[in-house]
Amino acid sequence: MDYKIFARENYNVNALNSMEISDPITGLKEFLVGKSADQFKQHLRDLLFAVFEKHGWRQHGAPLNLYQKAKEVTKLMDFVWLTTTCEIGTQQKGVGLQGHYLREQYRQRTFNKLFVRTPAKDKGRSIPCADVARVIFKKRHGLLLKDDIERVWLDVALNSSYMPNLTVDFYCIESSTDVHDYWYMMTIVDAAFELVNAPTPQLDAEKLNYYQLFASDADHPDGLSEEDIELIFKGLSGVFWYIDEVKFPKAIRKWYELITKTDHWKNHKDPGNLLYIKETIQRMVETAWLWNRMGFPELNVCGVNKKYVADLSAAQIADPIAYVDYFFGQHRLYEWKRLLANWLAQSLSDEPCHDTEVTQQDCSDIIRLVQVARLIEQGM
Structure with missing residues (x-):
């Protein structure tokens, strides 16, 4: 076996066990019981603010609380990535991220004084969040956004003893906290709840079987480059x-x-x-x-x-x-x-x-x- 497939630069799906990988939709439904999209979005906000605020983790009590928020978000991302990657018969045509977010601003009238009314051609036009998430994963190298949370956001948020500027420079935090990446993560959260409420998609069994190699209850390295x-x-x-x-x-x-x-x-x-x-x-x-x-x-x-x-x-x-x-x-x-x-x-x-x-x-x-x-x- 070529063990380099497990290298951390590949941003593998590794937060799910073998049962969850074999049936990710059922696993996602069980994972989201008692949780809401707003909760996960608040987790993201808490993590991002803790990156730039010295001792920001203290606002959430013991550091375990911020750590658990990060782990919950990253597991959700694994579920969405695996499902959208293995779904059969998906269509990616016509999904442009920049155009999508501009249309959402029109539709939601985010900037009332700038966008007085929604253009007729954009009224009622909506792209499923799962389709947008699929394009996001392709644009952001698969699960790179998950890796940013685990290896950059969380590490910086909990490393309080460094000088703030030194920490920011060392982890290149600016390149991992762009506003568009933050909104991409929010869209992935919406996609998770959309997937569990939509008809169950047909997934590629061969692909799912391959990703069993990366299951959390299978032997393989995670932390090696x-x-x-x-x-x-x-x-x-x-x-x-x-x-x-x-x-x-x-x-x-x-x-x-x-x-x-x-x-x-x-x-x-x-x-x-x-x-x-x-x-x-x-x-x-x-x-x-x-x-x-x-x-x-x-x-x-x-x-x-x-x-x-x-x-x-x-x-x-x-x-x-x-x-x-x-x-x-x-x-x-x-x-x-x-x-x-x-x-x-x-x-x-x-x-x-x-x-x-x-x-x-x-x-x-x-x-x-x-x-x-x-x-x-x-x-x-």
């Missing part, structure tokens, strides 16, 4: 360049303690640190999984610096590959990713979570994997 995958045997030097290997295990243990803490976020300013820890660990886990699938190169693990492998036994140092086998024997890749996502959500809350799926053993296993990954990376 195409370059990471192509140069998989070059190691994790890019990851370890940004972290202190000696201090990182301590950060992971502190992160685990947050699951059962209360009121942590009343004084702490930067929940974005936890997003970074989670994403870094996930990259290591996914890289180790690919190593395990594609085979390991010959390693030379002599001359080990003990401070980098403080949690490993002599046997694990001597045979780090065996530990990778053990690690994925404990949980499959998709289970580790789900554990990390639950761990992140629980640590972003101000409520204690004593009945957590994440165990102390999981925390210890991840710390050892980080050290094993470094050991393997140095021995390549």
Whole structure:
């Protein structure tokens, strides 16, 4: 298999499980129970305002609340993208985004003093939101808008410790928050509710079967770039360049303690640190999984610096590959990713979570994997 199909630059559908992918309309209907289009549009407004307002996430309580808003919007986008992509017999002719939004301004008389009356040729002419969404996805490289919310809006909104200008420049936020993109997202929300209230469309079963590869309950990487995958045997030097290997295990243990803490976020300013820890660990886990699938190169693990492998036994140092086998024997890749996502959500809350799926053993296993990954990376 060419694992580069899973590269994050491809903006894959990855928020849906296999059942939801096999029948996205039923999944979307269940997902939208008790929810409204206005709620999702407010989620988008809250996320966008939090990007540009320092500590803006505090207006919504614990950072978990803003995080959940982002996850709900991105899952909705996956449903709409999958449905509109796999629908059979769709017509895209005559759908021009600029003309569509101008007609909507005419129709709704958004600018009363400018548009006194709606031209006769535009009266009553309406394009289904699902058709517009299909064109939006084509124009914006598939699920790039979803990626903007997950990897740009949310990261910037929760990274409060940076100087605002530095954060904005680093994430190139201006190119991800254009007004037309914001309206595109609003249209995708409308398309979701239009789809569940319209006759069930006929979907291409072969395409749906292909997208099962990307299901959230299937094993595949999400956080690796195409370059990471192509140069998989070059190691994790890019990851370890940004972290202190000696201090990182301590950060992971502190992160685990947050699951059962209360009121942590009343004084702490930067929940974005936890997003970074989670994403870094996930990259290591996914890289180790690919190593395990594609085979390991010959390693030379002599001359080990003990401070980098403080949690490993002599046997694990001597045979780090065996530990990778053990690690994925404990949980499959998709289970580790789900554990990390639950761990992140629980640590972003101000409520204690004593009945957590994440165990102390999981925390210890991840710390050892980080050290094993470094050991393997140095021995390549």
